[in-house]
Every structure is written in C-alpha cells, then in structure tokens.
Amino acid sequence: MDNWKLKEHPQLSRNNIVAVVVLDGWGEFKPDKYNCIHVADTPTMDSFKKSAPGRWRLLRAHGSAVGLPTEDDMGNSEVGHNALGAGRIFAQGAKLVDLALASGKIYQDEGFNYIKPSFETGTLHLIGLLSDGGVHSRLDQLQLLLKGASERGAKRIRLHILTDGRDVLDGSSVGFVETIEKDLAELRGKGVDAQIASGGGRMYVTMDRYENDWDVVKRGWDAQVLGEAPHKFKSAVEAVKKLREQPNANDQYLPPFVIVDENGKAVGPIVDGDAVVTFNFRADRMVMLAKALEYEDFDKFDRVRFPKIRYAGMLQYDGELKLPSHYLVSPPEIDRTSGEYLVHNGVRTFACSETVKFGHVTFFWNGNRSGYFDSNLEEYVEIPSDSGITFNVQPKMKALEIAERAKKAILSRRFHQVRVNLPNSDMVGHTGDIEATVVACKAADEAVKIIIDAIEKVGGIYLVTADHGNAEDMVKRNKSGEPLLKDGNIQVLTSHTLKPVPIAIGGPGLPDDVKFRTDLPNGGLANVAATFINLHGYEAPSDYEPSLIEVTDD
Ligand SMILES: O=C(O)[C@H](O)COP(=O)(O)O
Ligand SMILES: [Mn+2]
Ligand SMILES: [Mn+2]
Structure with missing residues (x-):
C-alpha cells in the first residue's frame, strides 16, 4: 500500500x-x-x-x-x-468462528492441525468464558468445538471454565454449567474421557485486560495449569452453586476452584505434551493468558511450571505481536x-x-x-x-x-x-x-x-x-x-x-x-x-x- x-x-x-x-x-x-x-x-x-x-x-x-x-x-x-x-x-470474530465451524474449515487449517498430534497421548484443554453472551465467546461454538475435536481424535478433554454474569444475567452460570455437563456426559458415553477441570469468575480469574492486575491471571494459572485452588469440588455444578451461596458472591467474581477425584487429586492440570485452546474469540481479556502460555521468557508472575504444550488461540489476538503464533481461525484483517x-x-x-x-x-x-x-x-x-x-x-x-x-x-x-x-x-x-x-x-x-x-x-x-x-x-x-x-x-x-x-x-x-x-x-x-x-x-x-x-x- x-x-x-x-x-x-x-x-x-x-x-x-x-x-x-x-x-x-x-x-x-x-x-x-x-x-x-x-x-x-x-x-x-x-x-x-x-x-x-x-x-x-x-x-x-x-x-x-x-x-x-x-x-x-x-x-x-x-x-x-x-x-x-x-x-x-x-466481519468480526464471532462471525468468523461461526463460518469456520459451519464449513469445517476450522479443522483443516493450520491451528487445529498444529494441536492435533497431542491428541494421541495428551489431553486437550479448552479454556474460556462459558456463556452465550457473544462478546468474548459463545457456548454453542464451544459445544461444536468439543464435538468436532472428539470426532477428530481428542480422547481426553478437560474444560477450564470462566463464569460470566457480565455479558449475561448474574446467576446464569449454573444453567450454562449444567448444559455443558450434559454435552460432556454424552461424550463420555461415546468413550471420550471429558470433564470440567477447573473454574472461576471471569473478573477474578484469568480475564484481566491491559495488564491491570496479573494476579487475576495467576489465580487462573494455578487452577488450570497447576491444578491448585482454594476450593475443591467433585463437580462443577456443585462448585458454582456452593460458591454462589457465599455472601456477596456473583458469577463475575467467583473464586477459583478445581475439580478433584475421589482421592482429592485435581482431574486436569496442564502437563507436558498436552494441547491447549483458549476458545474466546475476543482479544483483550485473553492476551495476558496467551503470553503466559506461550512466552518462554516471562516475568509477570511465577508460573512454577511451564509445560511444553501445543497452544492455539481461537483467533490470533494481537496482530502486531503475532500472539498466539497458532490459532484456529484467522482474525478479521x-x-x-x-x-x-x-x-x-x-x-x-x-x-x-x-x-x-x-x-x-x-x-x-x-x-x-x-x-x-x-x-x-x-x-x-x-x-x-x-x-x-x-x-x-x-x-x-x-x-x-x-x-x-x-x-x-x-x-x-x-x-x-x-x-x-x-x-x-x-x-x-x-x-x-x-x-x-x-x-x-x-x-x-x-x-x-x-x-x-x-x-x-x-x-x-x-x-x-x-x-x-x-x-x-x-x-x-x-x-x-x-x-x-x-x-x-x-x-x-x-x-x-x-x-x-x-x-x-x-x-x-x-x-x-x-x-x-x-x-x-x-x-x-x-x-x-x-x-x-x-x-x-x-x-x-x-x-x-x-x-x-x-x-x-x-
Ligand atoms: O469485557 C468486558 O468488560 C465486557 O464483557 C464487555 O465490555 P466492553 O465491551 O465494554 O469492554
Ligand atoms: Mn465498551
Ligand atoms: Mn462493557
């Protein structure tokens, strides 16, 4: 030009x-x-x-x-x-992801093919905002992605949810978790080991923006990657219901939690060899986590462990930084x-x-x-x-x-x-x-x-x-x-x-x-x-x- x-x-x-x-x-x-x-x-x-x-x-x-x-x-x-x-x-991210899912192109492009080799021996982790708000992510897109990835070889899937209450009504988190739990149960019926592994309210866990408060991202990291959180539950529905009972609790600010098995062990920390997708299409509140997942050199908080993973964003979130370097759908140009x-x-x-x-x-x-x-x-x-x-x-x-x-x-x-x-x-x-x-x-x-x-x-x-x-x-x-x-x-x-x-x-x-x-x-x-x-x-x-x-x- x-x-x-x-x-x-x-x-x-x-x-x-x-x-x-x-x-x-x-x-x-x-x-x-x-x-x-x-x-x-x-x-x-x-x-x-x-x-x-x-x-x-x-x-x-x-x-x-x-x-x-x-x-x-x-x-x-x-x-x-x-x-x-x-x-x-x-045409914005929401629409581009719809089109890529509808045509199946999302599974043919570079990003998905980059993460796919991990399906063989590793776990596919999906991290993002669980609601139908359509501002940062959409539930129906997540549902399609879950189905599509499992049909293409993902045998072990862990979902790390962030409850909304900001682009949708407060309290709606319970219904969204119930909906996605049904989908996961269906997948389990088909032999896929799929479950929710961690969660927390979007404004308190993970979705900070413009580097205002890295502690928010760290709380998410601890739960998602390390499998550590102050609250442990057997199921995500129980987690969200119980945590909402605390005084002044709301969906946006739920504390971080992890799901544990009968021995009290976290069911889905992110480890070497796994694949990770951040399924929000909107950039601002995913860039910080993308940096933590992708950058070898990183000093914003102590990651404790930096797993060797294959990571893709739903979109590329920053065109100048080219971050993340792998993504499922090309962003609007x-x-x-x-x-x-x-x-x-x-x-x-x-x-x-x-x-x-x-x-x-x-x-x-x-x-x-x-x-x-x-x-x-x-x-x-x-x-x-x-x-x-x-x-x-x-x-x-x-x-x-x-x-x-x-x-x-x-x-x-x-x-x-x-x-x-x-x-x-x-x-x-x-x-x-x-x-x-x-x-x-x-x-x-x-x-x-x-x-x-x-x-x-x-x-x-x-x-x-x-x-x-x-x-x-x-x-x-x-x-x-x-x-x-x-x-x-x-x-x-x-x-x-x-x-x-x-x-x-x-x-x-x-x-x-x-x-x-x-x-x-x-x-x-x-x-x-x-x-x-x-x-x-x-x-x-x-x-x-x-x-x-x-x-x-x-
Ligand atoms: O990220 C947020 O705070 C809300 O989901 C949307 O608000 P904004 O689009 O005005 O930033
Ligand atoms: Mn605005
Ligand atoms: Mn707003």
Missing part, C-alpha cells in the same frame, strides 16, 4: 484541534428509573441534544452495523472501537485504519484512557494492533486504573484525570486529534449497582465538560460519541419493554444493550454550515472515522463508510 495521501477536503480546513470523545457504554433510551443516564445530572450531554438534528443524532452500535452475526447481538467495546477507528465494517492514515498525512494524535479502557482507544482503535504507527506523531497516555476493586465503590474512576490530561494535550496545541475513552458508564454499569452507575454517568458528563471547555479555548472542534449502550438501561425487560420480574423482583441488567448511541459535533472551529447529513438514517459507528477525517480537513478514503456530515450552503 503506497497511496496513503488523503485528498484535501474542498471546504473544511486542516490543522484543527479535534477532540474525539468516546463515552463507554452510553446509549440512548427513554426516560425511566432504570435509565441511569436519565436519572443522573448530565447537563453537558443534555445540551448537545438540543442541537439535534443538525449536530446531534443517533448511531447504530450493534449487530450488523459493527460486523456481528445477527441483529440480536449487542455491541461491545472491541467491535465498537474497531468500527470507530477503521471506518469500515469487518482490519487494515488501513484512520490512525494509520492520519500519521501518513502528518496529523498528530494524542490518545488517553485509564488502564481498563486504554487499549480501546489504541489497540482496538488501530485494528487490534499494539504500539504506535509513528511515535513521532503520536502519544498514548495510560492513567493507571485502580485494581482489585469493583468500580461501583469508585464510580468516578479516573474520569477527571483523563479529562485533565486531554485538556493539557488540547491546550498544548501539539496535537490535531485528542482522543479519549471515558469508562464510567460502562464499567460501573457492569457491576449492576444502579446508584453507583448514576454517579458514574455524572462523572463522565463532567469530564466531557472539561474537554469541551478546553476545545472552546483553542477554537477547536469536538466529536462526542459512544461505543454501545449499557448504563441507559439497567433492567431485564419483557417484549413490551416492562421489567421482567423473577420471584417478584427485577433482574438487574449488567450487560450492554442493543440501543443506539448519540453523536454530537460542535466547537468554535466547526463552520456554521457543517451539519449532519439527513440521507444516512441508518448510520452507525463505522461512519464516524470518515466524519473526523473531514473535521481534520481531509476526504476519507473512498472505501470508508460515508461521512455523517455535509457542508450546507444555507
């Missing part, structure tokens, strides 16, 4: 300072007591809405608009930020992202968030690629997140710090694009703590205000949007939209939603005649990149989804 030069925009000038703000998990929904954004005091975001339709509108952020298999798939950070940064819609175009055209970028969302505005934004395109033109700043807490106890998180850092970058006039992710509405929304989520939304709104005020000072432009819904609806509803009661109680929705997200543009640098076009009613997140490329004074590449704005002459 040698033609990186973007055409100058015929009407919009270059060298503007443009703030691109992503509120994580901030959707649009009717006023309701479970709409935390509505309940919260959010004067800045409310003020944008008054400029509708010309400078405020809604965008699609779920299903096919972000490359997911169906319109029932809620949006998420990976696909949302991929679309925002890449300006096009790519998200190339020519906006960030890469911007550096080739001399546009200087600053990106910032706190640890738990840092990779969203860097790694995901750049098409699942770590590092800079051009370190002379880009600066990425990570504000350390609190670790070891659930964010409902600290709902303001680092929003203020992120905003202050963005303000400094804007006022320095050293950057053309200042890009941030404000995590609050999403991270606190996932805890299911409604009161804390209201506080979180207010904090995010205050952060937006700080950034907008800085833009005002430098005569710049702002573009404020979100990656998917979350905090705008915190209750499970029936088809007619009423809260769905269970045993007389509401069921708190910890997951994302299918709702659209707002986008607002403005600032003193935005000419009065720039408005949202009216001919893109189905516009989605993938239309945003062309929009900010215009705000930087360039035409977007011709194959990008069209820009949302036009320069009117009235």
Whole structure:
C-alpha cells in the first residue's frame, strides 16, 4: 500500500484541534428509573441534544452495523472501537468462528492441525468464558468445538471454565454449567474421557485486560495449569452453586476452584505434551493468558511450571505481536485504519484512557494492533486504573484525570486529534449497582465538560460519541419493554444493550454550515472515522463508510 495521501477536503480546513470523545457504554433510551443516564445530572450531554438534528443524532452500535452475526447481538467495546477507528465494517470474530465451524474449515487449517498430534497421548484443554453472551465467546461454538475435536481424535478433554454474569444475567452460570455437563456426559458415553477441570469468575480469574492486575491471571494459572485452588469440588455444578451461596458472591467474581477425584487429586492440570485452546474469540481479556502460555521468557508472575504444550488461540489476538503464533481461525484483517492514515498525512494524535479502557482507544482503535504507527506523531497516555476493586465503590474512576490530561494535550496545541475513552458508564454499569452507575454517568458528563471547555479555548472542534449502550438501561425487560420480574423482583441488567448511541459535533472551529447529513438514517459507528477525517480537513478514503456530515450552503 503506497497511496496513503488523503485528498484535501474542498471546504473544511486542516490543522484543527479535534477532540474525539468516546463515552463507554452510553446509549440512548427513554426516560425511566432504570435509565441511569436519565436519572443522573448530565447537563453537558443534555445540551448537545438540543442541537439535534443538525449536530446531534443517533448511531447504530450493534449487530450488523459493527460486523456481528445477527441483529440480536449487542455491541461491545472491541467491535465498537474497531468500527470507530477503521471506518469500515469487518466481519468480526464471532462471525468468523461461526463460518469456520459451519464449513469445517476450522479443522483443516493450520491451528487445529498444529494441536492435533497431542491428541494421541495428551489431553486437550479448552479454556474460556462459558456463556452465550457473544462478546468474548459463545457456548454453542464451544459445544461444536468439543464435538468436532472428539470426532477428530481428542480422547481426553478437560474444560477450564470462566463464569460470566457480565455479558449475561448474574446467576446464569449454573444453567450454562449444567448444559455443558450434559454435552460432556454424552461424550463420555461415546468413550471420550471429558470433564470440567477447573473454574472461576471471569473478573477474578484469568480475564484481566491491559495488564491491570496479573494476579487475576495467576489465580487462573494455578487452577488450570497447576491444578491448585482454594476450593475443591467433585463437580462443577456443585462448585458454582456452593460458591454462589457465599455472601456477596456473583458469577463475575467467583473464586477459583478445581475439580478433584475421589482421592482429592485435581482431574486436569496442564502437563507436558498436552494441547491447549483458549476458545474466546475476543482479544483483550485473553492476551495476558496467551503470553503466559506461550512466552518462554516471562516475568509477570511465577508460573512454577511451564509445560511444553501445543497452544492455539481461537483467533490470533494481537496482530502486531503475532500472539498466539497458532490459532484456529484467522482474525478479521482490519487494515488501513484512520490512525494509520492520519500519521501518513502528518496529523498528530494524542490518545488517553485509564488502564481498563486504554487499549480501546489504541489497540482496538488501530485494528487490534499494539504500539504506535509513528511515535513521532503520536502519544498514548495510560492513567493507571485502580485494581482489585469493583468500580461501583469508585464510580468516578479516573474520569477527571483523563479529562485533565486531554485538556493539557488540547491546550498544548501539539496535537490535531485528542482522543479519549471515558469508562464510567460502562464499567460501573457492569457491576449492576444502579446508584453507583448514576454517579458514574455524572462523572463522565463532567469530564466531557472539561474537554469541551478546553476545545472552546483553542477554537477547536469536538466529536462526542459512544461505543454501545449499557448504563441507559439497567433492567431485564419483557417484549413490551416492562421489567421482567423473577420471584417478584427485577433482574438487574449488567450487560450492554442493543440501543443506539448519540453523536454530537460542535466547537468554535466547526463552520456554521457543517451539519449532519439527513440521507444516512441508518448510520452507525463505522461512519464516524470518515466524519473526523473531514473535521481534520481531509476526504476519507473512498472505501470508508460515508461521512455523517455535509457542508450546507444555507
Ligand atoms: O469485557 C468486558 O468488560 C465486557 O464483557 C464487555 O465490555 P466492553 O465491551 O465494554 O469492554
Ligand atoms: Mn465498551
Ligand atoms: Mn462493557
């Protein structure tokens, strides 16, 4: 690819300072007591809405608009930020795995053939998130993989489960374990020695991200590889039921456990000669474990034992690090992202968030690629997140710090694009703590205000949007939209939603005649990149989804 030069925009000038703000998990929904954004005091975001339709509108952020298999798939950070940064819609991991399983190609490709020799004398271990959330993994894909691997010679299979409660309702873990236990029993009926070997809640065991807390991965390692955990059970159904009885227990944070035989011996530690597959398709929360499983040199925690295994990811999780080196399904090839175009055209970028969302505005934004395109033109700043807490106890998180850092970058006039992710509405929304989520939304709104005020000072432009819904609806509803009661109680929705997200543009640098076009009613997140490329004074590449704005002459 040698033609990186973007055409100058015929009407919009270059060298503007443009703030691109992503509120994580901030959707649009009717006023309701479970709409935390509505309940919260959010004067800045409310003020944008008054400029509708010309400078405020809604965008699609779920299903096919972000490359997911169906319109029932809620949006998420990976696909949302991929679309925002890449300006096009790519078939995403969930869909690519579906296709590879349906056609059987998954069993013909390099990854599966790499692990297969271990089936002869070793065990096949499958590690991943056990739910039908469709954000990091999917139960039906795991079921197909179990069947397919056993039909192709896996004679001893051990499953290391991570319970969800974050992309699905809390408490649903029990049902998922029961379902998979049935499948394993069927396999045993066919002579395959298959069982669950270990488990734990995804947020406490294994699925940390962006190296926020390696202890999370270590707890998983101890259970999965070493066969050691503070809790030992004879069956996984019993494990999950019993551990959920502990005070304040929930699926996301279940402690690690191992399944033991009648002699108290762990049934499935990972040993030399085994095969391992991490069956999550989504990258961010599997990269750390992938490093521990693959890297000879590793100093993040004491692995005690580093078994010689054949390891494959469901996908390759990091295209720059080529990690893992073996994988069952090729990841989407998200190339020519906006960030890469911007550096080739001399546009200087600053990106910032706190640890738990840092990779969203860097790694995901750049098409699942770590590092800079051009370190002379880009600066990425990570504000350390609190670790070891659930964010409902600290709902303001680092929003203020992120905003202050963005303000400094804007006022320095050293950057053309200042890009941030404000995590609050999403991270606190996932805890299911409604009161804390209201506080979180207010904090995010205050952060937006700080950034907008800085833009005002430098005569710049702002573009404020979100990656998917979350905090705008915190209750499970029936088809007619009423809260769905269970045993007389509401069921708190910890997951994302299918709702659209707002986008607002403005600032003193935005000419009065720039408005949202009216001919893109189905516009989605993938239309945003062309929009900010215009705000930087360039035409977007011709194959990008069209820009949302036009320069009117009235
Ligand atoms: O990983 C998570 O925290 C959730 O599964 C999805 O949230 P995110 O897509 O906003 O990161
Ligand atoms: Mn998100
Ligand atoms: Mn989220």
